[in-house]
Amino acid sequence: MNMQKEQMSVVIVGHVDHGKSTLIGRLLADTGSLPQGKLEAVKENCKRTSKPFEYAFLLDALKDEQSQGITIDTARCFFKSPKRDYIIIDAPGHIEFLKNMITGAARAEAALLVIDAQEGIRENSKRHGYMMSFLGIKNVTVCINKMDLVHYDQEAFESIKKEYLEFLNEINLKPRNFIPLSAREGENIVGRSKKMPWYGEASVLEALDGFVKATPTYARELRFPVQDIYKFTAQSDDRRIIAGRIESGTVRAGDQVIFLPSNKTSRIKSVEGFNTLEISQAFAGQSIGLCLDTQIYIRPGEVMCKVRERLPHVSTKLKANIFWMGNQPLVKNKNYKLKVATQQVPVVLSEILNVLDASELSSIRNKSQVDRHDVAECVLETLKPIAFDDINSIPETGRFVLVDNYEISGGGIILAPVYAQETALNQHIRSREYSWERSAITPVKRAFQYQHKSALVVITGQADTGKRIVAKALEEGLFKLGKFVYFLGVSNEILSAGADTNDRTLGKIRHIQQLGEMAHVLTDAGLILIASISDVDDYELNVLKSLNRPNKTIVVNIGENRFGEGEVDLSLPEDETRDSAVQKILDLLTKTVALDPEYLI
Amino acid sequence: MSSNACLPVGRVTHLESLIVIRLRKRNRSTIGVPRYDTVSANYEKNAMDNKSMTKLDSLEAQSIYILREAYREFKSLAMLWSIGKDSTVLLWLARKAFFGHVPFPLVHIDTSFKIPEMIAYRDRLAKEWKLNMVVGQNKQALEAKQTFPDGNVDRLMCCKLLKSEALKHTLAGDWPRYRFNHPTDRYELDINTEPYTGVIVGVRADEEGSRSKERYFSPRDRNNEWDVGDQPPELWNQFKTDFAPGTHLRIHPLLDWTELNIWEYVERENIPVVPLYFDQGNGKRYRSLGCYPCTLPVESAAKNVRDIVEELRTGKFANIAERAGRAQDKDDGGGLETLRRDGYM
Numbered sequence: 001m002n003m004q005k006e007q008m009s010v011v012i013v014g015h016v017d018h019g020k021s022t023l024i025g026r027l028l029a030d031t032g033s034l035p036q037g038k039l040e041a042v043k044e045n046c047k048r049t050s051k052p053f054e055y056a057f058l059l060d061a062l063k064d065e066q067s068q069g070i071t072i073d074t075a076r077c078f079f080k081s082p083k084r085d086y087i088i089i090d091a092p093g094h095i096e097f098l099k100n101m102i103t104g105a106a107r108a109e110a111a112l113l114v115i116d117a118q119e120g121i122r123e124n125s126k127r128h129g130y131m132m133s134f135l136g137i138k139n140v141t142v143c144i145n146k147m148d149l150v151h152y153d154q155e156a157f158e159s160i161k162k163e164y165l166e167f168l169n170e171i172n173l174k175p176r177n178f179i180p181l182s183a184r185e186g187e188n189i190v191g192r193s194k195k196m197p198w199y200g201e202a203s204v205l206e207a208l209d210g211f212v213k214a215t216p217t218y219a220r221e222l223r224f225p226v227q228d229i230y231k232f233t234a235q236s237d238d239r240r241i242i243a244g245r246i247e248s249g250t251v252r253a254g255d256q257v258i259f260l261p262s263n264k265t266s267r268i269k270s271v272e273g274f275n276t277l278e279i280s281q282a283f284a285g286q287s288i289g290l291c292l293d294t295q296i297y298i299r300p301g302e303v304m305c306k307v308r309e310r311l312p313h314v315s316t317k318l319k320a321n322i323f324w325m326g327n328q329p330l331v332k333n334k335n336y337k338l339k340v341a342t343q344q345v346p347v348v349l350s351e352i353l354n355v356l357d358a359s360e361l362s363s364i365r366n367k368s369q370v371d372r373h374d375v376a377e378c379v380l381e382t383l384k385p386i387a388f389d390d391i392n393s394i395p396e397t398g399r400f401v402l403v404d405n406y407e408i409s410g411g412g413i414i415l416a417p418v419y420a421q422e423t424a425l426n427q428h429i430r431s432r433e434y435s436w437e438r439s440a441i442t443p444v445k446r447a448f449q450y451q452h453k454s455a456l457v458v459i460t461g462q463a464d465t466g467k468r469i470v471a472k473a474l475e476e477g478l479f480k481l482g483k484f485v486y487f488l489g490v491s492n493e494i495l496s497a498g499a500d501t502n503d504r505t506l507g508k509i510r511h512i513q514q515l516g517e518m519a520h521v522l523t524d525a526g527l528i529l530i531a532s533i534s535d536v537d538d539y540e541l542n543v544l545k546s547l548n549r550p551n552k553t554i555v556v557n558i559g560e561n562r563f564g565e566g567e568v569d570l571s572l573p574e575d576e577t578r579d580s581a582v583q584k585i586l587d588l589l590t591k592t593v594a595l596d597p598e599y600l601i
Numbered sequence: 602m603s604s605n606a607c608l609p610v611g612r613v614t615h616l617e618s619l620i621v622i623r624l625r626k627r628n629r630s631t632i633g634v635p636r637y638d639t640v641s642a643n644y645e646k647n648a649m650d651n652k653s654m655t656k657l658d659s660l661e662a663q664s665i666y667i668l669r670e671a672y673r674e675f676k677s678l679a680m681l682w683s684i685g686k687d688s689t690v691l692l693w694l695a696r697k698a699f700f701g702h703v704p705f706p707l708v709h710i711d712t713s714f715k716i717p718e719m720i721a722y723r724d725r726l727a728k729e730w731k732l733n734m735v736v737g738q739n740k741q742a743l744e745a746k747q748t749f750p751d752g753n754v755d756r757l758m759c760c761k762l763l764k765s766e767a768l769k770h771t772l773a774g775d776w777p778r779y780r781f782n783h784p785t786d787r788y789e790l791d792i793n794t795e796p797y798t799g800v801i802v803g804v805r806a807d808e809e810g811s812r813s814k815e816r817y818f819s820p821r822d823r824n825n826e827w828d829v830g831d832q833p834p835e836l837w838n839q840f841k842t843d844f845a846p847g848t849h850l851r852i853h854p855l856l857d858w859t860e861l862n863i864w865e866y867v868e869r870e871n872i873p874v875v876p877l878y879f880d881q882g883n884g885k886r887y888r889s890l891g892c893y894p895c896t897l898p899v900e901s902a903a904k905n906v907r908d909i910v911e912e913l914r915t916g917k918f919a920n921i922a923e924r925a926g927r928a929q930d931k932d933d934g935g936g937l938e939t940l941r942r943d944g945y946m
Contacts, residue, residue, distance in 0.1 A: 005656070006656070007656045007659075077807075078807055078859060085656075087857070099833075099834040100832065100834070102834055102836055103816070103832075103834045103835045103836060106834075106835065106836030106837055107835075135836070227666070227669050227670070227673065228669055228672065228673045230699065230700065232699070232700070232702045232704065235701075235702050235731070237700070237701070237702065239700070241700060243669055243698075244669075245662060245665075245666050272700055273697075273700075274696055274697045274700050274701050275696075275697065275870060285654050285658075285659065285662055286654070286658070286662055287661075287662040287663075287665035287666050287669070287698070289700055300673060325834055337843070339839050396837075399837050400837075400839075401834075401836065401837070401839040403843055406841075406843040406844055406845055407833060407841070407843075408833055408834050408835075408836075408839060408841055411834075411836050411837070
């Protein structure tokens with residue numbers, strides 16, 4: 001007994017004053033979808049204020065809008081045809097409100113693009129057409145409105161159609177229909193117009209009903225961006241649930257899965273739900289929870305995929321098309337936040353390849369920044385590797401937004417990964433080594449003099465696992481043995497203070513970078529440097545190791561080991577006593593850093 | 602107002618009375634809600650073979666996604682629960698999103714003029730679902746009798762004082778909050794006065810004009826104000842989750858739902874709702890719940906959820922606005938704009 005009708009959201013776009021709101025008002029009125037008394041109330045209001053009635057007023061519910069006479073934000077309304085229910089999204093045509101138009105259009109499955117028959121194609125007719133293509137909207141119908149003003153002339157219609165089709169061809173957008181109509185007079189809206197017998201094709205309502213709803217992407221590779229990880233232990237629920245929405249593909253209990261970019265693998269134990277029948281399988285579009293067979297540590301943002309399927313790209317560099325909506329231009333050497341699926345990572349603009357004026361499709365070369373309303377082909381570099389697809393293989397994991405100082409300021413589609421021969425980090429280390437004037441006293445000479453090699457000893461683990469206590473006791477133990485040792489007790493706050501950021505990920509990586517540089521100097525001087533650091537992941541640990549190169553880094557983990565295999569040199573349980581922990585680290589150092597002179601040779 | 606005469610108007614006065622009175626254990630049958638927490642027989646199982654999602658499945662999946670985004674991004678998060686059908690569906694969705702748990706407080710603003718059944722229903726569900734229930738109230742205005750029922754202010758001012766003001770200060774934490782203490786079975790002064798920076802609200806775009814322009818994640822400035830002209834873009838399920846200190850966000854997981862969707866979902870999931878929504882034998886029922894002096898029942902013989910769904914689909918309410926029974930809307934020139942700008946939900 002499924003009485004639910006299919007639902008489709010349709011955005012109405014086009015240049016300002018080309019009659020979008022009037023078209024919607026007409027659709028609502030002529031399909032009998034208006035709430036009882038609404039039409040009369042608006043007419044009454046017009047009479048009171050001595051304004052001629054317009055169908056557009058039906059939508060302009062906000063007082064602001066009625067006074068200005070333009071649509072400033074996206075409004076939604078609902079109407080029904082016998083075939084399906086529609087959500088109509090009225091998008092503003094004024095350039096000032098492009099970000100609102102994009103918000104509306106990004107929610108839509110189909111678009112009606114309205115062009116004024118008298119005024120013809122204008123700047124935003126093209127820009128909006130381009131944005132439909134950018135946003136990936138496949139169902140597009142072009143409405144040539146205000147045909148009454150050109151006396152329902154076929155030639156006027158055909159000439160606009162020809163010109164606009166040429167434009168749409170360039171951006172690879174194929175409209176489903178071109179409809180001549182008059183929203184004000186109600187021609188070709190619901191029924192077919194008698195005033196344009198030369199047309200003889202679908203009316204607006206028929207065109208809408210002719211749109212085909214896209215089906216979610218079950219048939220493609222699994223992409224399950226991890227949204228969050230829940231453990232409601234306080235509510236006596238011991239499940240460790242990985243929550244998220246399947247963006248493409250299917251998943252079932254027993255599947256072998258891999259999490260990217262961390263590369264950790266496991267097997268699906270169960271699909272979790274609440275107030276549903278037992279489920280063992282889930283598919284694209286569903287917000288679900290999963291339990292794994294093994295306890296692996298992963299973070300929100302990672303993308304779960306099937307081991308046997310094609311995997312997404314993992315890289316720190318990508319080529320993308322970006323449209324910019326920010327008040328400040330997009331510039332190089334500034335940190336932004338990139339959000340792709342559930343990943344959030346600091347990012348910089350590393351190259352501008354081409355800037356496009358979307359209203360003319362002309363490219364502006366040699367621009368050093370991307371201004372508001374520009375579309376640009378760029379290379380972005382993230383601070384940490386991320387997992388993504390290109391827009392043509394899986395759109396859901398192939399598009400992103402850029403956040404500039406709290407505000408979503410740009411949107412982008414990923415064209416391809418850029419596998420840099422050299423990341424910014426490696427480049428930095430190489431140039432550092434190049435310009436570093438080495439001392440005549442070699443590390444070997446130092447080791448003989450000091451009776452030990454140098455090393456950075458990183459004590460890591462979750463917060464409150466007694467890392468600092470162990471680190472300090474270790475320093476004391478080594479000092480008593482006559483070793484050159486130093487405990488670097490600098491807190492995260494001080495190290496990341498210069499980072500000038502409220503971004504946690506960025507602050508953390510800045511901290512790691514500073515610690516790495518400092519460690520490199522001190523270990524180069526022959527010291528055993530001890531530092532404790534909380535809650536780092538594999539990537540951050542590797543940045544630290546890289547920066548300390550060529551000197552040695554030894555990693556001691558206390559408590560739950562959340563690192564990949566081989567990352568940690570010594571793993572200690574959380575309940576290990578201080579003295580026993582120190583002794584075990586000393587044993588390890590004896591072998592690796594050669595505290596015992598016997599090992600030095 | 603004569604239609605209200607038949608209502609039990611033994612009003613639960615100010616919060617003090619709630620705090621001292623131990624909540625009585627209510628008999629389930631007085632609320633008239635059948636079994637829940639069990640899998641509803643009405644649940645349409647998704648046939649995995651054709652992997653089809655119904656409209657309600659899609660709405661549910663999107664709302665759950667939004668709730669989980671909010672929970673991950675906001676340290677100090679709360680959900681408003683007006684006891685009405687929408688925010689109760691929202692509460693149910695939270696239990697779905699978090700696998701039976703509701704990991705944030707539910708805030709209810711008690712105007713003291715709510716229909717008494719609503720308060721009883723609130724406290725019963727709070728206990729059964731182990732909710733972290735927080736209640737706030739404008740005590741000054743009530744003590745000074747600055748209310749519409751007392752005849753001292755008009756409807757709009759009454760709404761502003763008892764709802765908007767009370768909400769603003771309860772969220773900010775600078776007025777007392779009363780938290781339900783499950784072991785002692787009573788509301789006690791909450792020691793937590795931290796402001797909520799994320800507030801989940803059950804507004805729907807189809808309710809009236811201004812709501813149709815809302816974002817899923819909608820910023821409010823230091824004065825709780827909503828700048829309709831300058832809202833953040835939202836695309837591809839990326840929402841505004843970064844916000845400057847002092848500002849906060851409202852989160853609207855139900856934005857795409859219609860009144861009909863709400864009832865269809867109540868039916869499918871067997872969600873308990875206040876029986877005031879049903880005709881109790883006098884040919885009247887409430888379509889929208891609020892304070893009893895300003896909320897009128899509508900003429901309807903719908904006795905259960907199924908009847909309501911039918912009534913909305915094809916019956917006499919198919920084309921009549923839901924809030925037609927709310928008097929304060931009319932006093933605001935037909936839109937809730939003035940109230941909304943001041944933080945009205």
